Amino acid sequence: MITVNGLYHSYSNDKKYAVKDVSFEIERGEVFGFLGPSGAGKSTTQGVLTGLLQLQKGEVSVAGYNVKKPSRTMFNKIGVSFEQSNVYGKLTALENLEFYKKLFDVPTRDANELLEMVGLENVATQRASEFSKGMKHRLTFIRSMINNPEMWFLDEPTTGLDPAIASVIKDIVKQEKAKGTTVFLTTHNMFVADELCDRVGFIIDGEIKLIDSPRNLKLQYGEKLVEVDYRKNGGTVKEKLSFIDEDDRKHLKDIVSEGTIEMMHTKEATLEEIFIKVTGRGLE
Amino acid sequence: MDLKANWRVILSVSLIFMIYVLASIMMYDPDTVEKFEQMLALFPDGMIKALGFDTLGADLNGYLSHYLYGFIAIIFPLIYVILIANKLIAKHVDSGSMAYLLTTPTTRVTVAVTQAVFHVFGLVLIFVIDLGVLIVLSSVKFPGSLKLTGFLSLNLVTIMTLTVAGGIAFLFSCVCNDSKNSLAYGAGIPTAFFVFKMISEISGKLEGFKYVTVFSLIDIDKILADPFWGVGIALILFSSSIVLYGAGVVVFNRKSLAI
Numbered sequence: 001m002i003t004v005n006g007l008y009h010s011y012s013n014d015k016k017y018a019v020k021d022v023s024f025e026i027e028r029g030e031v032f033g034f035l036g037p038s039g040a041g042k043s044t045t046q047g048v049l050t051g052l053l054q055l056q057k058g059e060v061s062v063a064g065y066n067v068k069k070p071s072r073t074m075f076n077k078i079g080v081s082f083e084q085s086n087v088y089g090k091l092t093a094l095e096n097l098e099f100y101k102k103l104f105d106v107p108t109r110d111a112n113e114l115l116e117m118v119g120l121e122n123v124a125t126q127r128a129s130e131f132s133k134g135m136k137h138r139l140t141f142i143r144s145m146i147n148n149p150e151m152w153f154l155d156e157p158t159t160g161l162d163p164a165i166a167s168v169i170k171d172i173v174k175q176e177k178a179k180g181t182t183v184f185l186t187t188h189n190m191f192v193a194d195e196l197c198d199r200v201g202f203i204i205d206g207e208i209k210l211i212d213s214p215r216n217l218k219l220q221y222g223e224k225l226v227e228v229d230y231r232k233n234g235g236t237v238k239e240k241l242s243f244i245d246e247d248d249r250k251h252l253k254d255i256v257s258e259g260t261i262e263m264m265h266t267k268e269a270t271l272e273e274i275f276i277k278v279t280g281r282g283l284e
Numbered sequence: 285m286d287l288k289a290n291w292r293v294i295l296s297v298s299l300i301f302m303i304y305v306l307a308s309i310m311m312y313d314p315d316t317v318e319k320f321e322q323m324l325a326l327f328p329d330g331m332i333k334a335l336g337f338d339t340l341g342a343d344l345n346g347y348l349s350h351y352l353y354g355f356i357a358i359i360f361p362l363i364y365v366i367l368i369a370n371k372l373i374a375k376h377v378d379s380g381s382m383a384y385l386l387t388t389p390t391t392r393v394t395v396a397v398t399q400a401v402f403h404v405f406g407l408v409l410i411f412v413i414d415l416g417v418l419i420v421l422s423s424v425k426f427p428g429s430l431k432l433t434g435f436l437s438l439n440l441v442t443i444m445t446l447t448v449a450g451g452i453a454f455l456f457s458c459v460c461n462d463s464k465n466s467l468a469y470g471a472g473i474p475t476a477f478f479v480f481k482m483i484s485e486i487s488g489k490l491e492g493f494k495y496v497t498v499f500s501l502i503d504i505d506k507i508l509a510d511p512f513w514g515v516g517i518a519l520i521l522f523s524s525s526i527v528l529y530g531a532g533v534v535v536f537n538r539k540s541l542a543i
Contacts (some may be wrong), residue, residue: 047540051387052383052540052541054539072391075389075390078387086380086383090289103385134421138386143384147388221305228443
């Protein structure tokens with residue numbers, strides 16, 4: 001669905017590249033997470049993929065179209081929701097969606113149904129200028145779905161939203177993935193990436209350092225330990241036991257058979273910990 | 285969408301301009317033009333010349349042309365062209381709404397051409413409204429006094445001059461990714477042209493300034509005397525504005541948008 005080969009981009013047209021030698025592929029129906037701190041090159045890459053930034057060097061195709069000369073029809077197949085939400089304040093929520101529907105040459109989704117998906121149905125006829133930041137973000141998010149995109153670009157889709165709404169947004173992304181939509185997710189939120197992505201790419205200083213599935217990364221970089229809290233002699237004992245060490249495994253077996261366990265966690269690494277290990281930098 | 289967002293500006297400029305149109309016709313009395321000129325003579329000479337009131341003319345054409353087209357018919361529409369030029373492109377880029385619009389099948393050329401057409405349309409609308417009121421009112425109050433050929437030629441040159449100023453503002457709106465720079469250059473250059481025009485009219489010593497401003501092409505006496513000369517000038521200005529707006533569209537089509 002997306003092929004990027006040797007992508008370079010400079011804002012000053014010199015050798016100071018915001019992204020350099022970036023290459024990756026995204027399969028149809030895949031959710032690909034682009035993880036990196038602010039200024040790492042995530043939005044620049046997304047800008048080139050969506051045709052907002054000129055392709056200076058490299059080869060990029062999106063939904064089968066060469067972005068060097070993007071065709072109008074390419075934009076019928078993509079949906080974009082940037083981190084910075086933007087709505088027409090003088091129009092109502094419904095009018096905002098109806099206005100965007102007219103811009104596409106393909107069958108579009110029902111605006112009321114979309115508003116309902118993110119809990120905006122009760123303010124459908126309210127001017128968007130009266131909306132809170134989170135409401136504007138939700139409206140921008142559903143607007144990016146209006147054309148039933150095959151390729152969906154989401155930039156920090158849950159940033160600034162309360163946990164309940166963020167959960168709704170994540171569920172919608174999962175539903176769209178289930179329908180076969182390909183998602184390019186740009187975020188610095190490792191929990192969102194972990195929950196939604198089939199694969200993640202770590203980008204820092206404009207370069208991709210690693211691409212793999214969250215599961216593989218956790219297996220590769222996580223500690224082979226289990227942390228267990230259990231009752232013993234009237235108190236609670238907390239221990240870290242290795243999966244690999246024979247004695248620890250035997251001890252864990254004993255604790256399990258005694259039935260005194262209060263809590264038990266595997267100690268796999270979080271994506272953030274892996275990111276720091278790989279790049280030497282944090283995600284914030 | 286743009287009409288909905290900007291109609292207030294068009295209406296405001298039209299109304300302010302109209303107040304002067306109405307006042308100028310109501311104040312006109314063929315028998316007292318001389319007295320009016322004597323009254324103006326009490327004011328500092330430089331100020332009167334800078335405002336274009338130095339020669340009010342003996343007839344209705346001369347009076348209206350000098351009273352309105354030396355200053356008023358330029359400054360208010362000029363405010364429209366520089367403000368709206370920024371709002372049509374740079375402000376949308378600055379706010380991020382342009383990025384969203386350009387990720388739909390709407391092409392950049394379509395967006396830029398639509399905005400350019402709206403920009404010129406708004407300017408022409410202001411003149412159509414006010415000129416319409418002026419012609420109707422003067423034909424009611426002073427039937428047969430207004431010689432339309434010269435007056436329409438003057439309006440054509442004024443509109444085309446403002447279109448060139450608008451083209452400059454539009455070009456910078458397309459070049460700049462933020463409103464601050466768009467306004468600095470897009471408003472700064474046309475405003476400087478207007479200031480140069482005023483300076484050039486203050487005294488003979490400063491007359492040289494007229495060679496560095498497009499507004500000196502609104503030569504009221506020459507246009508009224510030879511309306512076809514005015515049409516020729518208007519055609520040159522029209523071609524210049526096409527180049528400026530066209531350059532804006534080309535730049536916008538090729539630029540990388542800030543995201």
